[in-house]
Amino acid sequence: MSVNITFLAITGVLLAVGYYLVLERTLTRVLLGIVVLGNAVNLLILTAGGRMGQAPLFSPEVAPDEYSDPLPQALILTAIVITFAVTAFLLAMIYRSWSLTNADTVRDDEEDIRVSQASAYDEEEDAPVEEDTTEFVDEEGRPIREGEE
Amino acid sequence: MDFMSLSPLAVILPILGAGATFVVRRKVRWQRIITIGVLCLTMLLEIGMVAATWNGQTYAISIAGWDAPFGIALVVDGFSAFMLLISTIVSLAVLLFATSQGLADGDEHGPVSIFHPAYLILLAGVSNAFMAADLFNLYVGFEIFLTASYVLLTLGGTAERIRSGITYVVVSVVSSILFLTAIALIYAATGTVNMADLSVKLGELDAGTQLILHSFLLIAFGIKAAVFPLSLWLPDSYPTAPAPVTAVFAGLLTKVGVYAIVRTETLLFPEGRVNSALLIVAAATMVIGIFGALAQADFKRMLSFTLTSHIGYLIFGIAVGTEVAMAATIYYVGHHIIVQTSLFMVAGLIERRAGSANLTELGSLAKLSPALAILFFIPAINLGGIPPFSGFMGKFGLLHAAAEQGGVLTWLVIAAGLLTSLLTLLAIVRVWARAFWRRAADAENPTETLVAESKELTSVVQAGGNSGPLLGAKLARRMEAGHLPWGMRYSTGVLVAAGIALTVFAGPLFAFCQRVAVELLAREPYITAVLPPG
Numbered sequence: 001m002s003v004n005i006t007f008l009a010i011t012g013v014l015l016a017v018g019y020y021l022v023l024e025r026t027l028t029r030v031l032l033g034i035v036v037l038g039n040a041v042n043l044l045i046l047t048a049g050g051r052m053g054q055a056p057l058f059s060p061e062v063a064p065d066e067y068s069d070p071l072p073q074a075l076i077l078t079a080i081v082i083t084f085a086v087t088a089f090l091l092a093m094i095y096r097s098w099s100l101t102n103a104d105t106v107r108d109d110e111e112d113i114r115v116s117q118a119s120a121y122d123e124e125e126d127a128p129v130e131e132d133t134t135e136f137v138d139e140e141g142r143p144i145r146e147g148e149e
Numbered sequence: 150m151d152f153m154s155l156s157p158l159a160v161i162l163p164i165l166g167a168g169a170t171f172v173v174r175r176k177v178r179w180q181r182i183i184t185i186g187v188l189c190l191t192m193l194l195e196i197g198m199v200a201a202t203w204n205g206q207t208y209a210i211s212i213a214g215w216d217a218p219f220g221i222a223l224v225v226d227g228f229s230a231f232m233l234l235i236s237t238i239v240s241l242a243v244l245l246f247a248t249s250q251g252l253a254d255g256d257e258h259g260p261v262s263i264f265h266p267a268y269l270i271l272l273a274g275v276s277n278a279f280m281a282a283d284l285f286n287l288y289v290g291f292e293i294f295l296t297a298s299y300v301l302l303t304l305g306g307t308a309e310r311i312r313s314g315i316t317y318v319v320v321s322v323v324s325s326i327l328f329l330t331a332i333a334l335i336y337a338a339t340g341t342v343n344m345a346d347l348s349v350k351l352g353e354l355d356a357g358t359q360l361i362l363h364s365f366l367l368i369a370f371g372i373k374a375a376v377f378p379l380s381l382w383l384p385d386s387y388p389t390a391p392a393p394v395t396a397v398f399a400g401l402l403t404k405v406g407v408y409a410i411v412r413t414e415t416l417l418f419p420e421g422r423v424n425s426a427l428l429i430v431a432a433a434t435m436v437i438g439i440f441g442a443l444a445q446a447d448f449k450r451m452l453s454f455t456l457t458s459h460i461g462y463l464i465f466g467i468a469v470g471t472e473v474a475m476a477a478t479i480y481y482v483g484h485h486i487i488v489q490t491s492l493f494m495v496a497g498l499i500e501r502r503a504g505s506a507n508l509t510e511l512g513s514l515a516k517l518s519p520a521l522a523i524l525f526f527i528p529a530i531n532l533g534g535i536p537p538f539s540g541f542m543g544k545f546g547l548l549h550a551a552a553e554q555g556g557v558l559t560w561l562v563i564a565a566g567l568l569t570s571l572l573t574l575l576a577i578v579r580v581w582a583r584a585f586w587r588r589a590a591d592a593e594n595p596t597e598t599l600v601a602e603s604k605e606l607t608s609v610v611q612a613g614g615n616s617g618p619l620l621g622a623k624l625a626r627r628m629e630a631g632h633l634p635w636g637m638r639y640s641t642g643v644l645v646a647a648g649i650a651l652t653v654f655a656g657p658l659f660a661f662c663q664r665v666a667v668e669l670l671a672r673e674p675y676i677t678a679v680l681p682p683g
Contacts (some may be wrong), residue, residue, distance in 0.1 A: 015330075018326075022319065022323060027315065030319055034319070034322050034323075034326075037323075037326045038326065041326055041329045041330050041333060044330060044333040044334075045329070045332070045333040045336070047333075047337070048333045048334070048336045048337035049336075071336075071342075072333075072336065075285055075332070075336075075342075078285070078289065079329060082289075082292045082296075082325075085296060086296065086299075086318070086322055089296070089299055089300075089318070090315075090318055090319075090322075093303065093311055093314060093315055093318065094315075096306050096311050097308075097311045097312070097315065100306075100307075100308045100311060101308055106315060106316065107312050109312070109313070109385050111388075111447060111450060112385065114446075115444050115445060115446065115450075118444075118446070123593050124579075124582070124583060124587070124593070125579075
């Protein structure tokens with residue numbers, strides 16, 4: 001199988017750019033990163049189909065190995081539709097995030113921060129327990145101990 | 150036409166149902182009837198599918214009559230049928246739970262008409278993934294249920310859900326991109342995406358190429374299955390969703406990832422080249438997950454951490470890879486789906502009963518809500534692996550198979566598994582001691598209503614003399630009914646009972662899992678079903 005080196009190089013660059021952008025904290029950049037990644041992978045699938053050939057429309061005059069492989073194109077079509085839907089959904093979410101909090105960034109989970117800052121002392125488990133030395137209790141439920149009135 | 154050619158209906162029915170619920174989107178009652186009806190039909194169909202594969206048969210269905218490897222095929226073997234049936238049972242129980250909650254809250258005219266269609270599409274995607282016989286169809290199945298899950302996770306669009314939703318969506322999309330890259334590379338290397346075809350052709354590649362393709366797939370599926378170190382998105386995003394949504398996500402989504410890993414390890418790359426790495430990953434997933442669970446103050450977050458932690462057991466079974474280990478893994482998947490879902494439903498009930506699922510605010514629930522205490526207790530000790538429950542049997546099977554295999558690393562992972570089991574019990578005992586056992590007034594941040602109700606109950610019991618306990622029980626039941634509609638309690642109860650059924654019918658079920666495991670490891674039945682010789 002002959003491979004188109006230019007396509008592979010472009011795929012590599014796009015993947016690098018895409019992953020870099022996804023690691024950003026700004027949501028718009030993350031979105032751009034996802035779009036770039038989607039295109040990079042589509043290009044990779046196209047490259048995986050081998051060399052270019054005739055359009056895969058059946059005609060008796062064309063020998064089978066002169067067609068280009070139609071399967072990657074079908075796969076890319078599906079992948080494009082999916083990326084399109086996800087992009088639209090993410091855009092809506094970013095807009096919603098902007099209108100709710102005026103922020104276009106990935107925010108930290110507040111509960112995460114609370115847990116990480118909690119002290120190791122646990123009221124329920126580590127507080128000293130009053131030892132029971134008597135089974136007798138007064139009317140209000142307080143233990144009656146010897147020598148106490 | 151035989152029965153098995155109906156099996157694509159497990160995907161088609163939910164999709165048609167989703168369309169129908171869109172048409173009647175202004176009439177919530179019709180949406181409910183359609184959704185419940187579709188799920189019941191699907192369940193009946195899948196009971197038939199399990200029956201047909203019970204003795205270890207494998208069926209391949211070529212869509213539109215195009216034979217594999219050129220056409221799209223669906224494969225139903227014991228493993229797929231089992232996963233399909235369990236996932237439908239769980240989604241039906243959660244749907245009844247959600248319906249009852251909706252009825253109690255009177256959301257007939259609410260704006261959330263998207264819930265039912267999204268729910269059905271989620272189920273269609275999961276079913277498609279379980280039956281897919283080629284990698285690209287598996288990818289499409291993943292995308293169908295992921296897209297539906299994006300919608301369900303951000304229902305209502307509150308600030309907190311949008312925050313967690315963005316993390317979830319971005320992580321899922323990146324894992325899908327990795328999966329797609331893997332498909333592209335596999336196609337470039339072999340010229341096919343059909344899994345049966347691949348299982349022959351991948352073996353002809355040189356070892357280095359195989360390793361690259363293998364790890365691509367495992368990383369992509371590992372993110373979906375929430376395996377450490379790719380699991381950190383899960384406890385961040387699940388707890389903020391509505392209770393029924395979290396319950397069904399916890400049951401199904403990560404397990405589709407596990408299913409895909411099982412197929413990768415048994416069908417595509419059976420040499421077990423990365424088994425040692427998987428063992429280490431399994432141990433890390435178990436131990437780090439359960440430490441995370443112990444640190445949490447919020448019940449739902451704690452459950453999310455036990456969820457990822459117990460995925461480690463499944464990876465452990467896959468990494469050991471013997472027949473017994475695989476059988477135990479399949480059994481444990483069923484146990485894990487049912488128990489985790491019922492616990493998340495219980496978390497929803499607690500939240501509804503007490504107004505919060507934060508353990509620092511809870512107390513007295515065993516007294517105020519005995520039924521709820523029972524509903525929590527059974528799946529909880531089941532999760533903790535106390536005999537005679539299915540959690541114990543699954544873990545015992547896994548550890549037994551691992552011990553048979555032996556080796557230093559395996560024994561270390563066995564130790565990690567036992568430690569995790571013990572710490573799970575500790576986490577559960579903590580929830581019990583805090584939310585159920587202690588007095589509500591002793592909580593760090595006491596909830597006023599719980600304290601008041603608990604006082605009222607005590608005074609009724611004391612004033613009633615001999616009939617006090619009886620009066621108290623009546624009052625408790627009345628209080629409980631005021632908060633928790635019967636449908637929510639009973640749907641949870643049904644799922645808890647399903648968890649017990651896994652224990653009661655463990656004999657035949659484990660024998661079935663063993664037949665499935667033999668089939669998975671032999672590979673031959675799958676390959677000949679899809680690509681008939683000659």
